[in-house]
Structure formats: structure tokens, C-alpha cells
Amino acid sequence: MSEETMIEPTAPSDFRCGFVAIVGRPNVGKSTLMNQLIGQKISITSKKAQTTRHRVTGIYTSETAQFVFVDTPGFQTKYRNALNQAMNRSVTTTLADVNVILFVIEAGRFGAADQEVLKLLPKQTPVVLVINKVDEITDKATLLPFLSSMAQQRDFAAIVPISAQKAQKLDVLMQAVEPMLPQSVPFYEEDQITDRNERFLAAEIIREKIFRLMGDELPYAMTVEIEKFVEEETKDGRELRHIHAAVLVDRDSQKAILIGKNGEKLKRIASEARQDMEKLFEAKVFLEVWVKVKSGWADDTRLVRQFGYE
Incomplete structure (x- = not known):
């Protein structure tokens, strides 16, 4: 697992490759989601908020596309020390450099902290609303009204309910994201899963x-x-x-x-x-x-x- 530079291999003309940021307030399941998407644990997880402090890249390559996922720290609005300011800069810098944004929230919950993150998202970048932890909703009838209310918050490129923990509907999420990636040769080797050493x-x-x-x-x-x-x-x-x-x-x-x-x-x-x-x-x-x-x-x-x- 080396710190390799980007490569320039050949690929089919319809091959797609791009950067996908995973953002959200602390503790919504961003790291669990990335680990599940790439099929390998490279981003740490716990029930404590602010577990992720660094920008971590995870790479998944299929026959038709390479997804370069970027797991960001949860945007911190409560504390303003040098550490949290650095983590917040990591989030905003990432958002300026990606092709697609996955905005992760918890099913049935959209509070002030989520709204703060939503305000940060650039208008020109496609945003997929990922509603996580749907498996924890006991009354499924409440999910549809919640989806409808969230659709009013922004013109999302797609809205995908999932369970990252149980790996439910992640294939649907990948299918929604792939057409949004630009046509390009892959940036990394097929078997590379991260650019971190x-x-x-x-x-x-x-x-x-x-x-x-x-x-x-x-x-x-x-x-x-x-x-x-x-x-x-x-x-x-x-x-x-x-x-x-x-x-x-x-x-x-x-x-x-x-x-x-x-x-x-x-x-x-x-x-x-x-x-x-x-x-x-x-x-x-x-x-x-x-x-x-x-x-x-x-x-x-x-x-x-x-x-x-x-």
C-alpha cells in the first residue's frame, strides 16, 4: 500500500473517473459509508463524534469507473480551537476540488448542524443526498414525508436512502453517482484502495x-x-x-x-x-x-x- 502518484493507463473511451466528497455533520456515518463502498476499512470509526480528523481518500475501481471517495472530518461549529479550524478548512478545501458531493444525514433527523453543512456546499457541484441509518427507523411510514421535506431543501442530483452499517442500497448509490463522474482514464492502479501510506x-x-x-x-x-x-x-x-x-x-x-x-x-x-x-x-x-x-x-x-x- 504505497504512496503512489497518479498513473495514466489506457481505458475504454466511456470509462469514468472522479472525486466524490463524503460530507456531513459529526457522527452521521461518513467513515462507515466509505469503508463499505470500497470494501476495506481505511477510515476509522467509533460512536464518538469527531473520530475522523484527517481527509482520507478511498478508491474503488469497477469495470466502468473509478470512484475516488474523500472522507472528510465532520464540520465542527461548537469549538473554534486551532485543531477544529484546521479540520473545517479540510472540509471546505475538499468541496472545491471534487466532481460529486455525498451529503450524509441521518434518517428522520435534519437539524441546525446539518443545515450549516448544507450551506457550505457549492452550487455548481452535483450533490447527492444520502439518508443513512434507515434501518433504525421503526415506523417506515414516516420516511416518505421526510424524503419529501428534504427534497425542498435543495435541488439534489439524487436522494438515496441507505444503511451504511448493513450495506443496504449501496449499489443504488453507486449507480446514481457513476454518471455524474467525468469521462477519464483512472487516476490510480486498479488494486489501490487509498493514497495514504x-x-x-x-x-x-x-x-x-x-x-x-x-x-x-x-x-x-x-x-x-x-x-x-x-x-x-x-x-x-x-x-x-x-x-x-x-x-x-x-x-x-x-x-x-x-x-x-x-x-x-x-x-x-x-x-x-x-x-x-x-x-x-x-x-x-x-x-x-x-x-x-x-x-x-x-x-x-x-x-x-x-x-x-x-
Whole structure:
């Protein structure tokens, strides 16, 4: 899974290829949707809002088209520190550079935060309204009036109810998007699923485990920095990764919570992250994780940029 540059292969004259942004307020299922669309987990998920902090690209290639999906952070309107400002810039920058936008909302719910995101969407770009979590609607009779009310919000290119979690109606969504992509040769190799390198994915996997295992104890001002990433080959020809990762928190009290009694919590985070890395990288992984205190980093524009939040 290398950081390859775009290629210029031959393709049928009717082949389509383009960029598709996945946007929405926090926690509507954007990352789950992208993972399901490309058939591989590369964007981290949890029930906590603001899990996705980076712009992550996922690539799916069929016989007739290549979809380059861009999973964006949930647009943040509540907090205005340097970290959230960087994430919001990531969203607006992405919107200016794509061919199609998937605007994701939850079935039966369209609030002020959703309206804020809708206002950001450029008028000249086709927008597909993706109504997620329809499987959670117990009274299906309420869905049709909700669809009708949403159709009044904007001239959407299409409206597609889905369940990302259960992979329902995703084929319908892909069929709706494909004609909106420009005719073009593919930008990436057929088997490439992301333009992010393994170093980035390793940090994201660790972050996901922290989000999932910390629950309400999770410090918001937390990030993961990969300090060492070495690829080797064993004597019997197997691939091997040596990865050293530092989890950065804002205060000493957060460090203690993250490590846990006798280090048990951090051990579990590292163990589960290592298992996911070995599955994704298809290689043996030796992973070391420790916790460092770096006070005020989320309010420091320089550090926010250093950790890749641009």
C-alpha cells in the first residue's frame, strides 16, 4: 500500500473517473459509508463524534469507473480551537476540488448542524443526498414525508436512502453517482484502495482503538504520532513492520487514565491496534505505544500543522 502518484493507463473511451466528497455533520456515518463502498476499512470509526480528523481518500475501481471517495472530518461549529479550524478548512478545501458531493444525514433527523453543512456546499457541484441509518427507523411510514421535506431543501442530483452499517442500497448509490463522474482514464492502479501510506494508517488505527476503548474518559485533545516506522523482511521472506507510536495528551491526569491500572488499558489498545495493522498490511507487526504530555497542542497552529491536520 504505497504512496503512489497518479498513473495514466489506457481505458475504454466511456470509462469514468472522479472525486466524490463524503460530507456531513459529526457522527452521521461518513467513515462507515466509505469503508463499505470500497470494501476495506481505511477510515476509522467509533460512536464518538469527531473520530475522523484527517481527509482520507478511498478508491474503488469497477469495470466502468473509478470512484475516488474523500472522507472528510465532520464540520465542527461548537469549538473554534486551532485543531477544529484546521479540520473545517479540510472540509471546505475538499468541496472545491471534487466532481460529486455525498451529503450524509441521518434518517428522520435534519437539524441546525446539518443545515450549516448544507450551506457550505457549492452550487455548481452535483450533490447527492444520502439518508443513512434507515434501518433504525421503526415506523417506515414516516420516511416518505421526510424524503419529501428534504427534497425542498435543495435541488439534489439524487436522494438515496441507505444503511451504511448493513450495506443496504449501496449499489443504488453507486449507480446514481457513476454518471455524474467525468469521462477519464483512472487516476490510480486498479488494486489501490487509498493514497495514504501505512505510517498514516497505523496512527489512525491506534486512534480508533483509543476512541473505542476510552469511552467517556477520552480526552478530546489527543493525537497519535508515529515516531518510527521500519519495514523489514524476515529470513523466511515474510514482511515485518517495527512501529513506535506516541499518544499525545494535554495533561498528566489524562496520561494516567490512558495508561490504566498496571498499564492494562494501554496494553489492550496496543494489542488490538497491532492485530488490525497485521490484517490491513498483511505483515507481521511489532508495535510499541507510549503516552506523552504536550500541553496546549490543539490550540497551537504550528503543532496542529506538524501533526498533519491541514
